[in-house]
Amino acid sequence: MTVRLAAGTRQQMLQHAYDCHPEEACGLLAGPVDGDVQRVFPTTNILHSSTNYTIDPKQHLAAIRAADQEGFEIVGVFHSHPHTVGYPSVTDVTLAPDPTWLYVLVGMEEYGSPTVxxxxxxxxxxxxxELEFEESMT
Ligand SMILES: [Zn+2]
Structure with a gap:
Protein backbone atom coordinates (compact mmCIF):
# COMPACT_ATOMS: atom_id res chain seq x y z
CA MET A 1 0.00 0.00 0.00
CA THR A 2 1.25 3.46 -0.84
CA VAL A 3 1.00 6.07 1.88
CA ARG A 4 0.61 9.66 0.77
CA LEU A 5 1.95 12.55 2.79
CA ALA A 6 0.81 16.13 2.39
CA ALA A 7 3.09 18.76 0.92
CA GLY A 8 5.64 20.10 3.38
CA THR A 9 5.54 17.13 5.76
CA ARG A 10 8.81 15.66 4.50
CA GLN A 11 10.58 18.97 4.92
CA GLN A 12 9.13 19.39 8.43
CA MET A 13 10.46 15.99 9.51
CA LEU A 14 13.88 16.62 7.99
CA GLN A 15 14.10 20.06 9.57
CA HIS A 16 13.26 18.65 12.99
CA ALA A 17 15.81 15.86 12.51
CA TYR A 18 18.52 18.42 11.76
CA ASP A 19 17.42 20.71 14.59
CA CYS A 20 17.69 17.86 17.13
CA HIS A 21 20.88 16.32 15.75
CA PRO A 22 22.89 14.63 17.29
CA GLU A 23 19.91 13.62 19.42
CA GLU A 24 17.07 11.57 18.00
CA ALA A 25 14.22 13.74 16.80
CA CYS A 26 10.66 12.54 17.20
CA GLY A 27 7.13 13.62 16.42
CA LEU A 28 3.63 12.50 15.61
CA LEU A 29 1.75 12.15 12.33
CA ALA A 30 -1.94 12.87 11.94
CA GLY A 31 -4.59 12.50 9.29
CA PRO A 32 -7.84 10.75 8.56
CA VAL A 33 -7.73 7.06 9.50
CA ASP A 34 -6.44 5.05 6.52
CA GLY A 35 -5.93 8.29 4.62
CA ASP A 36 -3.09 10.62 3.78
CA VAL A 37 -0.81 11.99 6.45
CA GLN A 38 -1.84 15.63 6.68
CA ARG A 39 -0.02 16.94 9.73
CA VAL A 40 3.37 16.57 11.35
CA PHE A 41 3.74 17.51 15.01
CA PRO A 42 7.41 17.81 15.95
CA THR A 43 7.88 16.97 19.64
CA THR A 44 10.63 17.01 22.23
CA ASN A 45 12.59 13.83 22.83
CA ILE A 46 12.58 13.90 26.63
CA LEU A 47 15.39 11.32 26.75
CA HIS A 48 17.70 13.69 24.83
CA SER A 49 19.43 10.60 23.54
CA SER A 50 21.07 9.78 20.23
CA THR A 51 19.86 6.17 20.37
CA ASN A 52 16.40 6.32 21.95
CA TYR A 53 13.40 8.58 22.10
CA THR A 54 10.36 9.22 24.23
CA ILE A 55 7.83 11.78 23.10
CA ASP A 56 7.02 14.46 25.66
CA PRO A 57 3.67 13.25 27.07
CA LYS A 58 2.22 16.78 27.27
CA GLN A 59 3.07 17.43 23.63
CA HIS A 60 1.62 14.03 22.75
CA LEU A 61 -1.67 15.04 24.38
CA ALA A 62 -1.58 18.44 22.66
CA ALA A 63 -1.06 16.75 19.28
CA ILE A 64 -4.04 14.45 19.88
CA ARG A 65 -6.20 17.48 20.70
CA ALA A 66 -4.98 19.53 17.73
CA ALA A 67 -5.55 16.60 15.38
CA ASP A 68 -8.99 15.99 16.84
CA GLN A 69 -10.03 19.59 16.17
CA GLU A 70 -9.40 18.99 12.48
CA GLY A 71 -11.17 15.64 12.51
CA PHE A 72 -7.87 13.78 12.31
CA GLU A 73 -6.33 11.07 14.43
CA ILE A 74 -2.74 10.29 15.28
CA VAL A 75 -1.86 7.73 12.62
CA GLY A 76 1.84 7.34 13.22
CA VAL A 77 5.10 8.54 14.60
CA PHE A 78 8.39 9.63 13.11
CA HIS A 79 11.86 9.67 14.57
CA SER A 80 15.38 10.04 13.35
CA HIS A 81 18.46 7.87 13.56
CA PRO A 82 21.17 10.51 13.82
CA HIS A 83 24.07 8.22 12.92
CA THR A 84 22.56 5.09 11.46
CA VAL A 85 20.39 3.78 8.67
CA GLY A 86 16.68 4.65 8.70
CA TYR A 87 15.43 1.19 9.53
CA PRO A 88 13.60 0.16 12.73
CA SER A 89 16.03 -0.90 15.45
CA VAL A 90 15.43 -3.81 17.80
CA THR A 91 14.28 -1.26 20.37
CA ASP A 92 11.92 0.35 17.86
CA VAL A 93 10.33 -3.02 17.14
CA THR A 94 10.09 -3.93 20.83
CA LEU A 95 8.51 -0.62 21.77
CA ALA A 96 6.20 -0.27 18.75
CA PRO A 97 2.90 0.42 20.48
CA ASP A 98 0.42 0.06 17.65
CA PRO A 99 0.36 -2.27 14.60
CA THR A 100 -1.84 0.17 12.68
CA TRP A 101 0.61 3.06 13.08
CA LEU A 102 2.96 4.25 10.44
CA TYR A 103 6.56 4.38 11.64
CA VAL A 104 8.53 6.92 9.66
CA LEU A 105 12.29 6.82 10.01
CA VAL A 106 14.66 9.59 9.05
CA GLY A 107 18.02 7.97 8.46
CA MET A 108 21.02 10.27 8.80
CA GLU A 109 23.79 7.78 8.27
CA GLU A 110 24.94 10.18 5.60
CA TYR A 111 24.35 13.56 7.23
CA GLY A 112 23.96 15.48 4.01
CA SER A 113 21.57 13.07 2.32
CA PRO A 114 19.01 11.79 4.80
CA THR A 115 16.48 9.13 3.88
CA VAL A 116 12.79 9.07 4.79
CA GLU A 130 5.91 3.02 -0.13
CA LEU A 131 5.75 6.75 0.49
CA GLU A 132 4.45 9.36 -1.88
CA PHE A 133 5.03 12.98 -1.05
CA GLU A 134 2.69 15.53 -2.52
CA GLU A 135 4.49 18.35 -4.19
CA SER A 136 4.09 21.80 -2.77
CA MET A 137 2.45 24.26 -5.14
CA THR A 138 4.90 26.98 -4.27
ZN1 LIG B 1 14.82 4.12 16.12
Whole structure:
Protein backbone atom coordinates (compact mmCIF):
# COMPACT_ATOMS: atom_id res chain seq x y z
CA MET A 1 0.00 0.00 0.00
CA THR A 2 1.25 3.46 -0.84
CA VAL A 3 1.00 6.07 1.88
CA ARG A 4 0.61 9.66 0.77
CA LEU A 5 1.95 12.55 2.79
CA ALA A 6 0.81 16.13 2.39
CA ALA A 7 3.09 18.76 0.92
CA GLY A 8 5.64 20.10 3.38
CA THR A 9 5.54 17.13 5.76
CA ARG A 10 8.81 15.66 4.50
CA GLN A 11 10.58 18.97 4.92
CA GLN A 12 9.13 19.39 8.43
CA MET A 13 10.46 15.99 9.51
CA LEU A 14 13.88 16.62 7.99
CA GLN A 15 14.10 20.06 9.57
CA HIS A 16 13.26 18.65 12.99
CA ALA A 17 15.81 15.86 12.51
CA TYR A 18 18.52 18.42 11.76
CA ASP A 19 17.42 20.71 14.59
CA CYS A 20 17.69 17.86 17.13
CA HIS A 21 20.88 16.32 15.75
CA PRO A 22 22.89 14.63 17.29
CA GLU A 23 19.91 13.62 19.42
CA GLU A 24 17.07 11.57 18.00
CA ALA A 25 14.22 13.74 16.80
CA CYS A 26 10.66 12.54 17.20
CA GLY A 27 7.13 13.62 16.42
CA LEU A 28 3.63 12.50 15.61
CA LEU A 29 1.75 12.15 12.33
CA ALA A 30 -1.94 12.87 11.94
CA GLY A 31 -4.59 12.50 9.29
CA PRO A 32 -7.84 10.75 8.56
CA VAL A 33 -7.73 7.06 9.50
CA ASP A 34 -6.44 5.05 6.52
CA GLY A 35 -5.93 8.29 4.62
CA ASP A 36 -3.09 10.62 3.78
CA VAL A 37 -0.81 11.99 6.45
CA GLN A 38 -1.84 15.63 6.68
CA ARG A 39 -0.02 16.94 9.73
CA VAL A 40 3.37 16.57 11.35
CA PHE A 41 3.74 17.51 15.01
CA PRO A 42 7.41 17.81 15.95
CA THR A 43 7.88 16.97 19.64
CA THR A 44 10.63 17.01 22.23
CA ASN A 45 12.59 13.83 22.83
CA ILE A 46 12.58 13.90 26.63
CA LEU A 47 15.39 11.32 26.75
CA HIS A 48 17.70 13.69 24.83
CA SER A 49 19.43 10.60 23.54
CA SER A 50 21.07 9.78 20.23
CA THR A 51 19.86 6.17 20.37
CA ASN A 52 16.40 6.32 21.95
CA TYR A 53 13.40 8.58 22.10
CA THR A 54 10.36 9.22 24.23
CA ILE A 55 7.83 11.78 23.10
CA ASP A 56 7.02 14.46 25.66
CA PRO A 57 3.67 13.25 27.07
CA LYS A 58 2.22 16.78 27.27
CA GLN A 59 3.07 17.43 23.63
CA HIS A 60 1.62 14.03 22.75
CA LEU A 61 -1.67 15.04 24.38
CA ALA A 62 -1.58 18.44 22.66
CA ALA A 63 -1.06 16.75 19.28
CA ILE A 64 -4.04 14.45 19.88
CA ARG A 65 -6.20 17.48 20.70
CA ALA A 66 -4.98 19.53 17.73
CA ALA A 67 -5.55 16.60 15.38
CA ASP A 68 -8.99 15.99 16.84
CA GLN A 69 -10.03 19.59 16.17
CA GLU A 70 -9.40 18.99 12.48
CA GLY A 71 -11.17 15.64 12.51
CA PHE A 72 -7.87 13.78 12.31
CA GLU A 73 -6.33 11.07 14.43
CA ILE A 74 -2.74 10.29 15.28
CA VAL A 75 -1.86 7.73 12.62
CA GLY A 76 1.84 7.34 13.22
CA VAL A 77 5.10 8.54 14.60
CA PHE A 78 8.39 9.63 13.11
CA HIS A 79 11.86 9.67 14.57
CA SER A 80 15.38 10.04 13.35
CA HIS A 81 18.46 7.87 13.56
CA PRO A 82 21.17 10.51 13.82
CA HIS A 83 24.07 8.22 12.92
CA THR A 84 22.56 5.09 11.46
CA VAL A 85 20.39 3.78 8.67
CA GLY A 86 16.68 4.65 8.70
CA TYR A 87 15.43 1.19 9.53
CA PRO A 88 13.60 0.16 12.73
CA SER A 89 16.03 -0.90 15.45
CA VAL A 90 15.43 -3.81 17.80
CA THR A 91 14.28 -1.26 20.37
CA ASP A 92 11.92 0.35 17.86
CA VAL A 93 10.33 -3.02 17.14
CA THR A 94 10.09 -3.93 20.83
CA LEU A 95 8.51 -0.62 21.77
CA ALA A 96 6.20 -0.27 18.75
CA PRO A 97 2.90 0.42 20.48
CA ASP A 98 0.42 0.06 17.65
CA PRO A 99 0.36 -2.27 14.60
CA THR A 100 -1.84 0.17 12.68
CA TRP A 101 0.61 3.06 13.08
CA LEU A 102 2.96 4.25 10.44
CA TYR A 103 6.56 4.38 11.64
CA VAL A 104 8.53 6.92 9.66
CA LEU A 105 12.29 6.82 10.01
CA VAL A 106 14.66 9.59 9.05
CA GLY A 107 18.02 7.97 8.46
CA MET A 108 21.02 10.27 8.80
CA GLU A 109 23.79 7.78 8.27
CA GLU A 110 24.94 10.18 5.60
CA TYR A 111 24.35 13.56 7.23
CA GLY A 112 23.96 15.48 4.01
CA SER A 113 21.57 13.07 2.32
CA PRO A 114 19.01 11.79 4.80
CA THR A 115 16.48 9.13 3.88
CA VAL A 116 12.79 9.07 4.79
CA UNK A 117 11.23 5.61 4.91
CA UNK A 118 8.07 4.23 6.48
CA UNK A 119 7.20 0.93 8.07
CA UNK A 120 4.44 -0.95 9.83
CA UNK A 121 5.48 -3.06 12.78
CA UNK A 122 3.12 -5.85 13.77
CA UNK A 123 4.02 -8.70 16.12
CA UNK A 124 7.69 -7.97 15.58
CA UNK A 125 7.37 -8.14 11.79
CA UNK A 126 8.57 -5.09 9.87
CA UNK A 127 6.88 -4.22 6.57
CA UNK A 128 8.09 -1.30 4.52
CA UNK A 129 5.47 0.99 3.01
CA GLU A 130 5.91 3.02 -0.13
CA LEU A 131 5.75 6.75 0.49
CA GLU A 132 4.45 9.36 -1.88
CA PHE A 133 5.03 12.98 -1.05
CA GLU A 134 2.69 15.53 -2.52
CA GLU A 135 4.49 18.35 -4.19
CA SER A 136 4.09 21.80 -2.77
CA MET A 137 2.45 24.26 -5.14
CA THR A 138 4.90 26.98 -4.27
ZN1 LIG B 1 14.82 4.12 16.12
Missing amino acids: RAFRISDGVITEE
